[in-house]
Amino acid sequence: MEAYEKIARILRVDRDVTRALEERLSAITGKSRVLDHIIQKNEEAMSDRLVRLGVRRDTSAREVYEALIHKMGADDHALAAFLDGPQAGTLAGCQLMINGIHKLAGTPRGFFIKLDKARELIQKEPPPTIMKLLGYANVNDLLDKEDLFDIWSALRFIEGSKWLNTTFFPHYRDLTPEDFEERDVEIRVLSDKWREAAEGFVKKKYHNISHLKELGVIFVIPVTLGIPGELLRNFNLLLHYVNEIPFYSGIFRRFARDPETFVANISSLLRGDVLDSRPPASNDGKFQWLVVQRYLSKDDENDWRLFAPHVNPEALHWERAVRTFIGGARFLDHNSLDFSFWHDLNWVGDFFRTDTGIDALVSFNLVDTAMSLVQEKELVKYLYHHQEALWNKIFTEYMSEEEMERLIQENIVKGYFEV
Numbered sequence: 001m002e003a004y005e006k007i008a009r010i011l012r013v014d015r016d017v018t019r020a021l022e023e024r025l026s027a028i029t030g031k032s033r034v035l036d037h038i039i040q041k042n043e044e045a046m047s048d049r050l051v052r053l054g055v056r057r058d059t060s061a062r063e064v065y066e067a068l069i070h071k072m073g074a075d076d077h078a079l080a081a082f083l084d085g086p087q088a089g090t091l092a093g094c095q096l097m098i099n100g101i102h103k104l105a106g107t108p109r110g111f112f113i114k115l116d117k118a119r120e121l122i123q124k125e126p127p128p129t130i131m132k133l134l135g136y137a138n139v140n141d142l143l144d145k146e147d148l149f150d151i152w153s154a155l156r157f158i159e160g161s162k163w164l165n166t167t168f169f170p171h172y173r174d175l176t177p178e179d180f181e182e183r184d185v186e187i188r189v190l191s192d193k194w195r196e197a198a199e200g201f202v203k204k205k206y207h208n209i210s211h212l213k214e215l216g217v218i219f220v221i222p223v224t225l226g227i228p229g230e231l232l233r234n235f236n237l238l239l240h241y242v243n244e245i246p247f248y249s250g251i252f253r254r255f256a257r258d259p260e261t262f263v264a265n266i267s268s269l270l271r272g273d274v275l276d277s278r279p280p281a282s283n284d285g286k287f288q289w290l291v292v293q294r295y296l297s298k299d300d301e302n303d304w305r306l307f308a309p310h311v312n313p314e315a316l317h318w319e320r321a322v323r324t325f326i327g328g329a330r331f332l333d334h335n336s337l338d339f340s341f342w343h344d345l346n347w348v349g350d351f352f353r354t355d356t357g358i359d360a361l362v363s364f365n366l367v368d369t370a371m372s373l374v375q376e377k378e379l380v381k382y383l384y385h386h387q388e389a390l391w392n393k394i395f396t397e398y399m400s401e402e403e404m405e406r407l408i409q410e411n412i413v414k415g416y417f418e419v
Helices: 003-011 016-029 036-051 063-081 091-105 116-122 130-133 140-145 147-160 161-174 193-205 230-255 259-271 313-334 366-373 386-400 399-409
Strands: 108-111 181-185 188-189 210-212 216-221 288-291 348-352 361-363 416-418
Touching: 003 016, 003 036, 003 348, 003 386, 016 036, 016 386, 036 259, 036 348, 036 386, 063 348, 063 361, 063 366, 091 188, 091 216, 091 230, 091 313, 091 416, 108 116, 108 230, 116 140, 116 147, 116 161, 116 188, 130 140, 130 147, 140 147, 147 161, 147 188, 147 193, 147 210, 147 216, 161 259, 210 230, 216 230, 216 259, 230 259, 230 313, 230 366, 230 399, 288 399, 313 386, 313 399, 361 386, 366 386
Parallel strands: 188 216
Antiparallel strands: 108 181, 210 216, 288 416, 348 361
16 A cells, blocks of 8 residues: 555545645655655554554554553553652642643743733623622622632633633723733642532543633643543643643734734634635645644544644644653653653554454554543544644654744634645
8 A cells, every 4th residue: 555545544535635745745845755754654653662562563453552551551650650649639739740840841931911901801791600609799809819810710611611702702802912911821720619610621621621822821620530541641731731822822922913903813813713614726736734723523523624634733732742741751850750652653553453353543642542541432533633643744744843833823813824
């Protein structure tokens, strides 16, 4: 099987798409046999990891999956020991995890809504469920007695998306670049008072960590799902947000150059808008690459945009998170703590036979492996981190990661660029 056919099968696209893509990118970069190189590296990475796992190449999909799960559990235990045994369901345990993040990644800075403006937005639109939950009749009492970052974090999991989208977010139309400032990203654990109210959010999102790009806060809810590998996944999710927030701050700064379009662009970015219709065909043979800033497969695994050439900033943030995790942990622990098994695996995967004799695609991606555990469904359903990472891999092998990041930042609102 030709490399372009193999990649097409993994990505679930027509082989003519990957063949034409290869021809176009080879012509403009002068690089040849790049897809062959990707498939070769994919096989080498899998063979190496299967040897480390003690699993044969011709084994079943279930055995490969279970071996990956076992490895994740062992690394989760090693990370817990390194971080002095944090427990995801306790305030102190979550803080230990955050302390580890600061050691590995420092404290990033970004371009965020000023705190006075954030307070003003709450005054304009008091959050009714939060007010009732905490027993406040006056919004100024809420703001005077509760932490502002906690209030904003709670908007995400207490007020609900309908209230946010129809009532609160419309106030963003009055924002200007002067309402933003440079400051450090806040990473914090919410107090126990939010625990019960957050349980529904955690069950729906399958994790106890989230963030607000516009305010520059990452928050941890001290609850646990009680599943194997939870610490390993949560730790990398925090590192993901540590990469994601400065990335979007760079786009905020770019938008600030044009005050007239600032609000519309910021709103589009925060909604996670993705192009709804296919861009017009190029007259000079260029390919349109979509910028897909969400994991569309979570909602519809047959979304047409998944089968068009595209890049995904989410996959980029995960790649950088895992790099930081692997390199930083070894540095801090004088090379005795080794998570190198997961190095450069985000885009790696292949087909293995199931117990019923059907070929199933198995992702070696750390997050896909963790999500298969968390949601307790068939492994074949959790491939979207791997597939999106592979689209990014194709583009960066021909161009570069830096060029991909530049094109994403410049075209994320437009929704596509041409190459």
